[in-house]
Amino acid sequence: MSRPALRLARFSARGLVRDLRAADVRALFVALALAVAASTMIGFFLDRLDRGLTRQASQLLGGDLVLEQARPFDDALRAELEEAGLVLSDQIDMVSMVSFDDAFQPASLKVVDDRYPLYGAAEVDLGEGVKTLARGPAPGEVWLAPRLALLLGAQVGDRVRIGESELKVGGLVEREPDQSAGFGSFNPRLMMHIDDIGDTALVQDGSRVEFELLGAGPPDILETLTPLLERLRRDGVEVRDVRRDRPGLGNALERAERYLSLAGLAAVLLAGVAVAMSTRRYVDRHLDTAALLRCFGATQGELSRLFALQLLWLALAASLLGAALGLAGQAGLLALLTAFLPLELPPPGALPLWLGVFTALAVLVGFAGPTLLRLKKVSALKVLRRELDPLPASAWLVVAVASAVFGGLLWLYSGDLGLSVALLLGGLVMLVVLWGLGRLLLAGVLRLAARLPQGEGEAGLSQALRLGGAQLARRRTASLSQLLAFAVTFFAMAMIAMVRGDLLTTWQAQLPEETPNHFAINIQPHEREAFEAALGDAADARSALYPMVRGRITAINGETPRDVVPPESRGDNALRRELNLTWRETLPEGNRLVAGRWFDAPAEGGGDWFDEVAAEPGVATVPISLEDGLAERFGLGLGDTLTFTIGADEVVGEVQSLRDLDWDSFRPNFYVIFPPGVLERFSHSFITAFHLDAERRELTRELVRDFPGVTLLNVDAILAQVRELLTQVTRAVELVLAFVLLAGVSVLYAALTASRPVRAHESGLLRVFGAGNRLLSRVQGAEFAILGLASGLMGALLAELATAGLYVAWLDLAPRPHPWLWLALPLGGALAIGAIGHLLSRDLRRQAPAASLGLLGET
Numbered sequence: 067m068s069r070p071a072l073r074l075a076r077f078s079a080r081g082l083v084r085d086l087r088a089a090d091v092r093a094l095f096v097a098l099a100l101a102v103a104a105s106t107m108i109g110f111f112l113d114r115l116d117r118g119l120t121r122q123a124s125q126l127l128g129g130d131l132v133l134e135q136a137r138p139f140d141d142a143l144r145a146e147l148e149e150a151g152l153v154l155s156d157q158i159d160m161v162s163m164v165s166f167d168d169a170f171q172p173a174s175l176k177v178v179d180d181r182y183p184l185y186g187a188a189e190v191d192l193g194e195g196v197k198t199l200a201r202g203p204a205p206g207e208v209w210l211a212p213r214l215a216l217l218l219g220a221q222v223g224d225r226v227r228i229g230e231s232e233l234k235v236g237g238l239v240e241r242e243p244d245q246s247a248g249f250g251s252f253n254p255r256l257m258m259h260i261d262d263i264g265d266t267a268l269v270q271d272g273s274r275v276e277f278e279l280l281g282a283g284p285p286d287i288l289e290t291l292t293p294l295l296e297r298l299r300r301d302g303v304e305v306r307d308v309r310r311d312r313p314g315l316g317n318a319l320e321r322a323e324r325y326l327s328l329a330g331l332a333a334v335l336l337a338g339v340a341v342a343m344s345t346r347r348y349v350d351r352h353l354d355t356a357a358l359l360r361c362f363g364a365t366q367g368e369l370s371r372l373f374a375l376q377l378l379w380l381a382l383a384a385s386l387l388g389a390a391l392g393l394a395g396q397a398g399l400l401a402l403l404t405a406f407l408p409l410e411l412p413p414p415g416a417l418p419l420w421l422g423v424f425t426a427l428a429v430l431v432g433f434a435g436p437t438l439l440r441l442k443k444v445s446a447l448k449v450l451r452r453e454l455d456p457l458p459a460s461a462w463l464v465v466a467v468a469s470a471v472f473g474g475l476l477w478l479y480s481g482d483l484g485l486s487v488a489l490l491l492g493g494l495v496m497l498v499v500l501w502g503l504g505r506l507l508l509a510g511v512l513r514l515a516a517r518l519p520q521g522e523g524e525a526g527l528s529q530a531l532r533l534g535g536a537q538l539a540r541r542r543t544a545s546l547s548q549l550l551a552f553a554v555t556f557f558a559m560a561m562i563a564m565v566r567g568d569l570l571t572t573w574q575a576q577l578p579e580e581t582p583n584h585f586a587i588n589i590q591p592h593e594r595e596a597f598e599a600a601l602g603d604a605a606d607a608r609s610a611l612y613p614m615v616r617g618r619i620t621a622i623n624g625e626t627p628r629d630v631v632p633p634e635s636r637g638d639n640a641l642r643r644e645l646n647l648t649w650r651e652t653l654p655e656g657n658r659l660v661a662g663r664w665f666d667a668p669a670e671g672g673g674d675w676f677d678e679v680a681a682e683p684g685v686a687t688v689p690i691s692l693e694d695g696l697a698e699r700f701g702l703g704l705g706d707t708l709t710f711t712i713g714a715d716e717v718v719g720e721v722q723s724l725r726d727l728d729w730d731s732f733r734p735n736f737y738v739i740f741p742p743g744v745l746e747r748f749s750h751s752f753i754t755a756f757h758l759d760a761e762r763r764e765l766t767r768e769l770v771r772d773f774p775g776v777t778l779l780n781v782d783a784i785l786a787q788v789r790e791l792l793t794q795v796t797r798a799v800e801l802v803l804a805f806v807l808l809a810g811v812s813v814l815y816a817a818l819t820a821s822r823p824v825r826a827h828e829s830g831l832l833r834v835f836g837a838g839n840r841l842l843s844r845v846q847g848a849e850f851a852i853l854g855l856a857s858g859l860m861g862a863l864l865a866e867l868a869t870a871g872l873y874v875a876w877l878d879l880a881p882r883p884h885p886w887l888w889l890a891l892p893l894g895g896a897l898a899i900g901a902i903g904h905l906l907s908r909d910l911r912r913q914a915p916a917a918s919l920g921l922l923g924e925t
Contacts, residue, residue: 074368078375085376090347093340093816094377094434095384100808101337101429102388102422107395108327109418128244129155129184129280131288131295134304134642139279150291152281155181156260159276161253162268165227166218173214174253175228175268176242178202179260184282186243193222196240205261207236214254229266233258276642299636302628331476332558334425336812338433338468339551343816345434373438381430385423392422425475432471469494496867497550500860504549507856508542533841534848549857556861556895557868564869564884582609582732582755584766585779589752593773600769601756608756609655609733615750616644617717621709622700631700638699640737646753647710649740653725656733660694662704662723665741690719691739694726708738712748815902843904850903851896858895862887 085091131152133139147154158177163170182202189196190209203209208226210218215238218226225232239257269275288295288307295305356369364372473490477483538545589597594611601608619641622630627641635641653664687707697703702721710717719740727735734753758765766778866884873879 074372075375078372079379081372082376082379085348088348088351090344090351090816091380093344093812094348095380097337097340097344097812097816098381098384098426098430099388099391100812101334101341102385102426103391103395104333104337105425106389106392106418106422109421110392110396111400113418128157128278129282130307131281131283131291132306133279133281133298134276134306135302136274136276136642138277144279146294147279147281147291150283151287152283153181153184155179155184155280155282157182157278157280158260158263158269159278160268160274162228162266164214164218164256166220166224169218169220171214171217172253173256176255176257177260177263178257183243184280188239188243189241190237190239191222192237203236203257203259205259207234207259209237209239209257210235211255212238212240214256217254228256228258229268231262231265233262296633300628300633302636304639304642332562334429334475335472336555336558338429338472339554340812340816341429342433342437342468343551345437347816349437370439377430377434377438378427381426382423385426388426389419389422392418421478428471428475432468436467496864500550500553500864501546503863504546504553504856504860507860508538508546508549531848531852533845534850534852537845537849538852545853549853549860552853552857552895552899553860553864556858556891557864560861560865560887560891561868561872564865564887565872568869568873568879568882580757582757584758585734585753585755586769587751587753587777587779589754589773589776591750591752593776594752597752597769597773597776600772601765609754611752611754612648612650612654612734612736613745613750614753615647615712615745615748617647617710617712618644619708620711620716621707622702623707624709627700635699635701640696640699645710645737647712647738647740647745648736649742649745651742654736654739656728656735658726660724660726662691662721664691664723665689687718687720688744689722689741691723691725692721693735693737694724696737697721697724710738712745715748717744811902847900847904851900853903854895854897854899855892857899858892859888861895862891865891 082091086095131147144154156179158175160175160177161172162175164173165171179202183200187198187200188202188209190199191197191212208228210220210226215221215235220226220235222235222237224235226235239255242255242257263269295307299305352373356364356373359369359372469490473487476490586597589611598611619627621627628636631638631641651665653659690708692702692708702708704721704724706721708719708721710719717740719738725739733755769776769778865887869884870881873881
């Protein structure tokens with residue numbers, strides 16, 4: 067660094083130290099620190115969550131890459147994958163009958179090789195307690211799930227029969243490293259070695275077997291295999307990898323993650339507004355200093371560098387404090403959520419820290435840069451002629467630069483360019499609307515205040531309101547700027563608070579006290595009435611008994627499914643397995659029609675599908691209702707047809723309606739629903755869900771005894787974990803809300819600090835003309851209250867519009883009105899701004915008139 071540059075750096079540092087006594091510099095520092103704290107706290111947490119999910123996905127999937135198809139994989143593909151650097155492991159999945167003595171039970175077979183598992187370890191009871199083993203069963207032995215061992219009456223050391231061979235029970239597998247939670251298979255697990263599968267004679271031509279090829283390798287290896295994986299998907303191979311098939315967090319955590327991102331951006335926006343307000347006061351204070359430096363020979367470039375360095379030191383110091391607060395904040399988030407995340411999170415990385423520092427600098431440049439340029443335009447003659455102030459930066463230039471910077475930050479943090487552009491353009495349009503609305507609203511409020519009666523005494527309330535309104539009217543442009551700043555502040559704070567409240571309401575309604583905690587599966591038709599009678603009044607709440615028929619999609623619009631669906635859905639699991647089909651006369655609970663009509667709704671022109679079939683006996687197409695998510699993945703709509711193969715028969719269904727399902731309801735849900743009179747002729751069973759209180763749990767033993775073929779699943783532990791998860795997510799949301807509220811307070815502080823000299827001058831004038839402290843107190847309070855009332859009304863309007871858009875486009879929530887907001891925000895704004903402004907103006911009321919009037923040059 068050259069000597070002049072070093073001197074300039076030292077001079078700027080000394081100037082900053084002196085400036086720290088000024089309220090506007092303290093406001094700048096607090097705003098930048100809060101922006102960094104909010105962004106780094108959420109960035110640290112989401113970065114750890116993202117890297118943890120990627121790492122844990124490899125274990126839950128069984129590898130970094132999983133390929134699955136109905137036939138063995140050829141050697142050429144294996145060689146290509148191994149040459150790329152993957153370690154491969156073979157696995158076979160199928161369902162078969164397992165027997166021990168006179169007991170028979172269908173089981174889900176998992177056949178593994180010597181390299182299993184590629185990641186993680188299994189927890190197995192080998193007869194001497196549960197042990198953690200990084201291997202599968204040895205050749206000649208099997209591991210049984212405890213439930214399968216109980217059903218068969220087998221113990222460790224017994225021999226069970228599978229196909230044409232008998233194998234020794236080597237252990238009871240308590241947990242598999244690559245088994246994700248869910249109800250995908252209701253048959254208990256049996257694990258065996260791949261060397262023993264040939265002796266069982268289970269794998270024959272036409273057998274329903276799934277062959278899997280698992281691979282593990284360096285983190286970036288999948289990028290090099292992208293063309294190969296796309297080709298395999300087009301060929302019908304199901305491809306799962308850690309980039310696209312990471313474990314899901316569930317709707318609650320996904321919405322919480324989006325809320326955290328939204329809250330972080332709101333805090334950054336509020337901090338930016340505070341920076342803009344504080345910078346204006348900072349520049350006004352330094353105009354005389356800049357003029358003196360010009361007299362001493364400083365060039366415009368040197369002035370720009372001097373003040374830019376001052377703010378750079380301030381930004382770096384604020385970044386250090388904000389990063390420390392952010393690190394502590396993410397530790398708090400982690401403490402609230404870590405016990406309920408499906409993984410162990412890695413240590414925090416450095417990227418969020420650098421993003422936080424970048425955020426501080428970007429906010430400083432975007433929200434303060436245009437205003438700061440005013441300093442370099444100051445004339446040396448201002449030392450003699452105080453009226454020679456440089457023209458302030460254009461308001462639209464400040465807005466344009468700040469919007470561009472905030473839009474870039476929005477894109478950086480959301481990763482969605484389309485969403486960022488839409489929000490930015492929408493925000494700019496709304497700002498223009500608010501500017502016009504603010505002018506009208508402010509004019510109306512001031513006109514109302516001017517028409518108030520004179521009132522009794524010098525300190526009457528009506529007189530205070532009239533004088534406060536008159537002061538706002540005299541500096542209408544500055545008042546409008548403050549009004550918009552306060553409105554944006556109230557909007558951001560109200561939006562985050564409303565989203566938080568609506569999220570909590572949605573989560574609480576998601577799992578009421580009588581949420582079903584038991585599932586009953588495989589209820590046979592002849593057991594239906596007896597099972598319902600056995601449940602009787604013991605179940606507090608239960609779903610209907612839904613019939614289930616297994617069917618596979620074999621054609622879409624008369625063509626092979628993989629030739630019709632989009633390329634990314636050709637390996638979809640719904641095309642590779644049998645679906646649970648049901649029939650229903652009425653729309654099931656928790657389902658909502660989003661397109662079309664239900665079966666019992668008459669078509670236009672009268673009649674229904676029964677009449678059409680009766681009139682044309684040769685027509686085999688029947689109406690069906692399809693889940694809208696499946697329809698979207700397959701590119702289907704109303705009028706499309708799906709052919710289902712059920713046993714040896716085919717049934718063709720035409721999509722008559724699309725349904726939105728509540729997958730979090732703990733009730734039976736179905737992708738496809740038929741009308742009555744179509745599937746009854748096929749073999750079927752029934753499923754239901756019901757709630758049992760703790761004192762009625764003895765009923766489950768009676769049901770197992772009286773209905774041995776019925777599978778009962780107790781999901782109480784899952785429900786308790788989900789409820790506790792929602793409680794902890796709520797606390798995390800409230801922690802982030804506190805940062806947004808602090809950022810909002812920083813805006814109020816910065817705005818009120820920026821107008822301090824003007825208010826001091828006005829107070830001095832009123833004191834000169836005989837106003838007492840009581841009148842000054844009421845006038846200032848009335849002025850701030852009028853600003854708060856008007857900005858609260860504008861903030862309520864903006865919050866209602868913004869939340870409605872966010873709910874539909876981003877958070878997947880139903881928009882809802884908030885009538886209380888229109889009362890709470892204006893009144894709360896009047897009280898909050900009135901109280902804070904009155905408190906900050908307390909020392910001005912104590913100053914002598916001469917001291918207050920001396921501040922005129924600082925305006």
